[in-house]
Amino acid sequence: DAEVRIKSALSDCSTAELAKRTVFIDGSLLSELVASDSADLFYHLVANCGTTVCSRTSPKIKNIVVDLVRGNDSRAVTLAVGDGGNDVPMIQSAHIGVGMYGSEGNHAVNASDFAIASFEHLERLLFVHGRANYSRLTKVINYFFYKNVLLCTAQFLYAIFNSFSGQSLFEGATFSMYNVLFTSIPCIALGVLDRDVLNTDRTKQVPQLYFFGQKGEGLTL
DSSP: OOOHHHHHHHHHSOHHTTTTTTEEEEHHHHHHHTTOOOHHHHHHHHHHHEEEESSOOHHHHHHHHHHHHHHHHTTOOEEEESSSSSGGGHHHHHEEEEEEEEETTHHHHSSSSSSEGGGGGGHHHIIIHHHIHHHHHHHHHHHHHHHHHHHHHHHHHHHHTTTTTTOOOSOHHHHHHHHHHHHHHHHHHHHHOOOOOOGGGGGOGGGGGGGHHHTGGGGGG
């Protein structure tokens, strides 16, 4: 029985020993665990192991595995990589979906957040573009927040002096141009010019550069 085998593995090994081990599980056995409501027990095992390999799994099971991680750990960030139509449910369930152009068509690419040509590009996507993308997004989100605060504060202060009659401080054209100019131009400039690390190939040699995203320091106000 799958549940008995998992309980045996958890009781026989300490947490430190499990971290050094790899779990191999077949798709049929994983389906049995899900059907018997032992998915949480399975998650407890794989969460303590260093690596988990699920072989011969159906698209539904792939989706369930991703949802299992997301449902049991709110701090976990899931990444799914696939190259075929059977990977689409998994890609759509993960926080970040990466599709590969393969011989099975573009179904995975069309359902993904990012597309790559082969697995060799995944490392650069994560460690170079991923880190830079997080840095830029946090700057843009904070910028939009304070941009809107500035506009709304001016309108609110003006309302105090006109007895909250509803009259606008800005005419329509000025209001529209404010949003167009201060929404488009700074974002384009940030995307083109923002380079906190000039030699991007060396970012992987400096782990401290990734603490910014791991600790969520970019979105603190």
